[in-house]
Amino acid sequence: MPRMGTHPSQQRADAGIAVAPRPMRRRARRIDVARVGIYAFLIAAALFFLTPLYIMVVTSLKSMDEIRQGFLFALPEHFTIEPWRAAWSEVCTGVSCDGIRTGFWNSVMIVVPSVIFPILIGAINGYALSFWRTRAADWLFAMLLLGAFIPAQVMIYPLVKVLAAASLFSSLPGIVVIHVIFSMPVMTLLFRNYYASLPQELFKAARIDGGGFWRIFLQLMLPMSTPIMIVGAIMQVTGVWNDYIFGLVFAGRENLPMTVQLNNVINTTTGERLYNVNMAATILTSLVPLLVYFVSGRWFVRGIAAGAVKG
Amino acid sequence: MKTFSLVASTLALALATQANAQSTAAPFKAEVIHWWTSGGESAAVKTLADGYRASGGVWVDNAVALGEQARSVAINRIVGGNPPTAAQFNTSKQFLDLVEQGMLNPIDEVAAREGWEKFLPETVLNVIRVKGHYYAAPVNIHMPAWIWYSKAAFKKAGITAEPKTMDELFVALDKLRAAGLVPLAHGGQSWQDNIVFTAVLINVGGRELYLKILRDRDAKAIQSDAFKNVLTTYKRLQGYVDKGSPGRNWNDATAMLITGKAGVQFMGDWAKGEFSQAGQTAGKDFGCIPGFGANSPYVIQGDVFVFPKTKDPAAIKAQLAIAGVITAPATQVAFNIKKGSIPIRTDVDASKMDVCAQQGLAIMKDKSRHLGNGEIYLSPDQNGALSDILTAYWNRNVPVEKVQKDIASALKQR
């Protein structure tokens, strides 16, 4: 027993001599120190992450006069929630003075189909790529991924032309098509890796049972995809909700998303800036994705886990 | 203010509906893309909308923040076959490509009826008139190179008189520094660096050199000592900014004047909006200097509306109506008071305008003092390249000769 051999009490025990049990090293204290370290790190990290939020919230509760004084970290001397009200329903961007709320339902209308369709298509693509493997399919996927590296803005002009030819420009279906196109690389990647982690035997068995491409997909794969779908949904909701440039160009005036209002509130070159309203508007706009994280936080983590198990 | 505009717009709306009821034709529905999204700008564009509604039209507002983005939306809408009725551009070559592609409707009818040739500054006319046709309706004239100063800061630094020359300005800056204040409030963003450059070019280089460099892109002038002097003066000013300057928004720089922490800022006349937001008035709390000397030029930067090609007679009617409304004297005064700029015509009642604007209008009466800004003479591409060089020079220690060389080669392009 070389491992324990040096321990005196061990030797005596081996020799059959009864000895009073002696506690080995206490571990409770060591663990306490480690715990303190863990919490210290997490709290420090949380502070780092929260500092900008703190400044945003504090700024949104100050008057412009106070902000101009420049005490970034100071709490507001006179609390005011006026900026929040203004941001939501009163601030002017051009002729209309309805705040950022005007685009809320438009954003919802865009987000819902722009989450459902990309996920479905990503699932079909991922399924096709991972099970009906061919060399050509791998190349297609590689190109699709490369597509994700081109700044999307460069593609706007030809896409405007194409959508106009299809009579989809400046319409709700048009903007959804755009989101489908630009989300495809990532969604396909997500589903491909997820399906690749499922045992191939499952699929082979289904083929032997005589299932066709769609039958296997609909009856076997789709029901097993719930976790990764939730992951995809969360990424899509965040991406589409925060999208600005596509919504602006492709959605048409009637369907402009909330972020267009948000940018109108915040961005200006030569106009004056109401920082307090800007901060309130930003926080208000981010509430929907935040709510999605909050509600689905558990699935988010569990879902991705399901996709990442395999080596 | 808010209630007033609300009442006004309701009134205008009521008038418009009445007008519609009377006329059998469909209302002139006009969708207008512009980038006036901030508070003061919103108030200004409302006067345009009100004016248009009063004339019987329906104004469909499409505000998109930031000029680049608003213009890009307009262009994409034209390309996509769903053009707006009118779209804002700068008084510049930005829409020249659109004209050349035949994508804009001319508004010669309005120009002839109103006699634009008679009262519009030549500089503006040269931009909106392409091959004898008018393609844009101007709205305003901004002067980007004003010199603002905080009276409180000047008082604290013991500066009694407004600087009259560049040298006096430097003396003042030194005094401000000695008093522990930030001498020059500046936002280190390339377009703001560009504004400082413009101010130095007109005040140190003068009108002739300005035109030679920016209009004629004259290589000899670029290599001249006079221009070298302009560049070194520009760089010298950089020594008066505080450490926090890079990246700062112009509003934050202006706030430094408002709070008396800094003395001087080079900025366009829109800065008045920020002062008035803080309850300060020109001549009392802050001063404005359009330029040094009796003949200092007035740089014109402005906004126009262009009218994308359409065959729909109602839309064409709407386009012509807008062009007429926005250039009418009453709309001009109302709009420019809110916007902080000055009217495109000098034949208006300026009594309601502020001291600085009145000063500007007075200068504009002298045609020999008109100058366009860089955008008017240079293509967007050239202008961008120039601004890249200037901002690099401002921030980095580069030999002035290299800067001259770089500018010469940047302006050679097309």
Add this chain to the structure above:
Amino acid sequence: MVLTVLVGYLGTTLWSIRVSLSSSRTFPQYDFVGLQQYERLFDNERWLMSLQNLAVYGVLFLLACMVIGFLLAVFIDQKVRGEGVLRTIFLYPYAMSFVATGLVWQWLLNPESGLQQAVRQVGFAEFAFDWIVDQDRVIYTIVIAAVWQGAGLVMALMLAGLRGIDDDIWKAARVDGIPPWRVYLSIVLPMMGPTVATVFILLFTGVVKVFDVVVSMTQGGPGTASDVPAKFIMDHLFGRANIAIASAGSIVLLLTVIALVVPFMVVRSRAGARRNDA
């Protein structure tokens, strides 16, 4: 469906190549000027600077984001109290538009208004943190803000990967007497290969297209010190009405990515083939 999109992606890419060989300005023109736009591009100091910045930013951002994201995931995985709250705290920046948060970072890092001044007021008169106004260091501040936004997502993905690992592995390692840090490094991390790869690809696409954070924080300044290719492209695409050079820029970016990614993919597919043979 895949095909139509590939036609879309491939088509637009080919179109961009075509435009990059023309003298197009606001609108595409189909004349032919050879590689003139590319020559002009590589003559442009700003473009070169932006490429260099992208390299620095890319390496630092990827490293920092993965390391911090992984560490956060590891620490949060130690059965800590308030895991849900912490997770949300680390994730919230991902939900916020950089239009405003970039400005907050600008304020925070500005030596006259932000952190430096605050720390000095507390009594550390010598404290200096002025990278954002420093030509040579400003790109690091961009990395800080970008990591702030992106690390949460990495944390969530990594945490998911950690949670997917069999608890018995942990127990086996404890019996083996392997210190936890070593378990994470030598056992858990290699097991999370696919997760790491997914995260890496996601971040990498973000790196190449980085734009918002620069525009809202520094506008590429001071001067052009924090410029990035996407901003250069966007400036020429919109403000400067020169889609030819913008297209040339994006093609160069794409080629760079291909040059970086293809060797990696070849190695991987070879390795995959070998495994299948075994």
Add this chain to the structure above:
Amino acid sequence: MSGVNVKNLGIRFGSNAVIEHLDLAVNPGEFLVLLGPSGCGKSTLLHSIAGLIDVAEGSIEIGGNDVTEAEPNERGIGMVFQSYALYPTMTVERNMSFGLRVSGTPKPAIEERVKRAARMLQLEPLLQRKPSQLSGGQRQRVAIGRALVRDANVFLLDEPLSNLDAKLRTELRRELKLLHNSLGATMIYVTHDQVEAMTLATRVVVMRGGKIQQIGAPVAVYERPENLFVAGFLGAPGMNFLKGELTEGDSGAVFTSTAVKVPLDPATFKVDTHRSGRRAVVLGIRPEDIRIHEDGELSGTVQLVEPMGNHRVVWINMNGISLSAVLHDDRDIRTDSTIRYSFDVRRVSCFDEATEQRL
């Protein structure tokens, strides 16, 4: 060789006590099997011995050392998990040697130990493979090998065979037993499979609800179960139970139920005479202790005959009570026929109906 001594052990998950006041002494060199249904606390007990679960009260000694607070690797144990828990990205060799490498054991020593373990487990040709390239049985052998190289005094095995198919399981079971014989190390083995328990154990510990029900040699536990639970848990088909009363008869205790009257072996069963004469009890008899023969004093109808290859199980309806009996000869027995049989009274067990304890 080390013994393991668990004293007054208490384990809580949150406020939920899983194990309370548990004492267990494992002799050096013995093969102790912890047996019980899932959720009985046997795995929890094993993991607490390994140091993988924190102990709320009591103490654990291994080889005379109090290891209650010691780290798992300091306890001189090796462990094998149900899921094997191999490190998937490492080769077989590295899987086995990783712990030693980390602890800084000299290279030659590592090599020698890995070699030895590999030889014992016939893993030599597989040393450079990754776990994903191994079959289930091979993986399990690697897992055992990883425990072996630690030169542990005590091996803890957590249902190591339950993920294997029946044939492999039998094979590995035999290998394990041989391994134990040749190593002579103490082994503590958790299973819910009674066959494994019977075949492997020197002593079996039957557990339920976090409590030890009985400790003893497999045969003893099988034949003399301490309580109704142990009696019912062991054996397949299970023990037959009859409810009835115990009374004092002429020649000792007599079991009486509605269906049957059985005189008990006076040597084993004595009824407390100072308590009331009647007592509610459950009589238990193993199927193999029901003898089917012509002159048996009991009779019933055959419900079903299950051929098992080397024996048959006969299900008998005795006045509405179902009994199973094991038959080793090949006589002709038909369903619905009436047969005669008798109980081997020396081998019956008797339990108090209220306390469920053996009498």
